[in-house]
Amino acid sequence: MKKTFCIAAVLSCATAGAHAQGSVTLYGLIDASVQYTNNQGGGSTVAMSSGTTRGSRFGLLGKEDLGGGTSAIFRLENGFDVTDGSLGQGGLLFGRQAYVGIENDRWGAVTLGRQYESMVDYVAHLTSADWSVYMEHPGDMDLTNRGVRVDNAVKYTKTYGAFTGSALYSFGGQAGSFGKDSMWSWGGSYDSGPLYVGFGMTYARQPGDRSAGTFWKAANSADGEFVTVAHSFLTMGGGAAYRFGSIKLGGDITSTTYKDGFENQDVSFMNYEVNGVYYFTPALSAGLGVTYTDGKVDANDGDPRYIQYNATATYSLSKRTDLYAFATFQRAMGDAQVAQVTQFISPSSTNKQVSAGVGLRHTF
Template sequence: MKKSLLALAALGAFAGVAHAQSSVTLYGIVDVGINMNTNAGGFHKYDMSSGVLQGSRFGLRGTEDLGGGLKALFVLENGFDLTNGKLGQGGLMFGRQAYVGLSSNFGTVTLGRQYDSVVDYVGPFESGDQWGGYIAAHPGDIDNFNNAYRTNNTIKYTSANYSGLTFGGTYSFGGTAGDFSHNQIWSLGAGYNNGPLALGVGYLNARTPAASGGLFNNGGTIATNTPATGTTAASFAVTTPIYAGFASANTYQVIGAGGAYTFGAATIGLTYSNIQFGNLGKTFASPFAGQKATFNNGEINFKYQLTPALLVGAAYDYTRGEQIEGNSRAQYHQGALGVDYFLSKRTDVYLVGVYQHALGDTVNTAGQVVAATAAINGLTGSTTNNQFTARVGIRHKF
């Protein structure tokens, strides 16, 4: 009897050790609010929507200590619409993230559906990733700073932290037999965060982004999940008019940089991005076959922690297109203001307003040069060159 009790005690002790060496955490965010849009396809619109300040989600993350400084880890993260219970990211079960990997003192390697380096190292400096939500992202989230698109079939490396310096990269297999570059995506980035100064740079390159399974067509937030199978631009799934006319490109490329400096309760930030849609007409027919469209974007933002519970923010963003080799030039001026009040560490209420003004002309999905119209990210576009939206919402983290 004593031997049995001793054996049970020993097993219990080992079970406790094993439990201490591994963990699984359930986490999530629920975000919902009421919106007003002054011009949604020509009409005023009032509605309720989910996941503007941060995408509504729940997820599981876990680690296991394998010994010798080596750990196994995984993340499974679902996105959903709080207003109706539907899955997000085109109906994918774990459309936000889904990966597994190994971590050591030399860095972390993960495999699955993941964020690219522009999102990781530059995105956090944009106002939309801080207090403005996706409506304050750059027009059409054209540079993916706000994580409109994620990468499938991805191998990712993230370095250890070397006195504030981190770096990494991703590579996504296209998976097309006989065409190694089809749907291929790769990115590189680096960041520095030490004291009041933070900096980040990133590069993203995606081949045939509008093809079935490409970057724009794998469950993005501003595209449907319907493959672009037609031979004209009208078959393309991206809904934003900012760059839908250039979706036939063979290559989508982003070069981005950002920085922020904190002094006391205030932080000022800057971002810059250069975006190119190269070799138009590759994915489907375009009257501008072989040409390219280029955009440049710059943002300055400011936030101030008035009290431990009250944050205010302001931002101005400018986007300029040098499109189809100078035959059209669109400009977008955008301003955003936000107030965020924390009722507790996990629950806050917020108010965000965004105004956008468009100038010049652009290319529509039929390949025609037309007057540019305002199109705040994630919303139904305006029929004029002006659009204003305001949102009041509540967010809870668990």
């Protein structure tokens, strides 16, 4: 349950004639697990992990009524590692999100700051990464594991009935070059009853310049050598999910291209995923998913490929506290040499890697 602190009374006492009303909501999530991985650099490991299913966080969400259907809004969201208390996202205080903006009931919202792009907003919910960060598409190459937040971003969002859409632009901040290190993104979703449909597209120039505090790292076995040298990056995708009775079925397709990613030629990947969840009771559910990744390296006709199988189970002790278990297996094929189910652990020394664990998640 989120805790809301209303400040309207304070405002009315402190300012004569004050008419605006506002609120600030404190919220958060703490996720910790014990996990086993069969091969990290040649040996098996057992370790504690933070944010296995959802990144551990706390945040402040604020809104002030300005009248006429218009409000000022803000969000400050911190990520942290519950195992040792350290800051997440490269040590940033509000590394998950930090923005301020204006929202109007009729015209939509404009926000400025560090924000998510459209692949996270509209497509990530359709992937197995929504169950666990250990179930991302290889290297989080399509951003659906929320590994990249966008700094210096202006974002417009509008909801019309069951449809929500947005467009984002991020200024590169490079003197003498308006476009260098810039990003843009757009997408939308249709969410009505049992049906959800989402799509998105994101483009970044010089993605390697944004590697600090993100999943765009040279150490990524699937795409690290490509993203750090690429002239630009383009990912797009979409999918749908439908729930009928106790079953929810979904699927998604994404495409990612690293322009000039290897020997001045393009590198591209396609991800194809299907998944499903069965709700045994309102408190107990289990999910299965499979993702096939097909790559193409133009410079040498390389064909890195991966297949990953994901399984999860959740039991709710209350509305705010869940026990969960997960298991994921990845096999690298073709020209892909090693497996790595997520950037949170080291690559395997072989083309196979298995990770599994149990944990506890609490929201407030």
